[in-house]
Amino acid sequence: MVVNARNTSEHRALSVQTPVSHGNVIALRQKFLKHHRIHLEKWLVAAAPMGILDGQITGMGSPSPSSQAGHEQIVIWVRENASPAYCVHSAGNSWVVMDALQQLELGRFPKFCLALHRIRPVLPLDGN
Numbered sequence: 001m002v003v004n005a006r007n008t009s010e011h012r013a014l015s016v017q018t019p020v021s022h023g024n025v026i027a028l029r030q031k032f033l034k035h036h037r038i039h040l041e042k043w044l045v046a047a048a049p050m051g052i053l054d055g056q057i058t059g060m061g062s063p064s065p066s067s068q069a070g071h072e073q074i075v076i077w078v079r080e081n082a083s084p085a086y087c088v089h090s091a092g093n094s095w096v097v098m099d100a101l102q103q104l105e106l107g108r109f110p111k112f113c114l115a116l117h118r119i120r121p122v123l124p125l126d127g128n
Contacts, residue, residue, distance in 0.1 A: 032057050032072050036112050046122035053077040088115050
């Protein structure tokens with residue numbers, strides 16, 4: 001605790017600074033790393049014959065459903081619909097797959113490749 005050296009109790013009360021508590025838990029959010037981007041590109045090519053039209057990583061200020069400010073997510077479109085069909089984002093140490101049209105969580109996965117595999121199982125499960 002730091003107190004400014006003034007004589008009156010009113011000034012003393014206004015000058016007290018409390019230290020920042022380090023006991024709060026801050027939620028971990030994984031970022032999309034280079035190997036995630038490479039895996040996404042491979043997955044998009046492999047999933048194209050199965051109806052996946054496009055996908056992109058969006059971030060703060062991006063016009064996408066369920067986007068959280070300051071956090072990246074993958075938005076995936078299918079041929080049948082002009083609106084995004086799926087969103088993939090991190091939550092803690094899991095990757096969450098959302099049905100973007102119905103706003104439903106489809107699953108949580110420990111690996112990025114498993115999250116994409118939930119949408120379309122087109123690549124071997126070998127990491128990420």
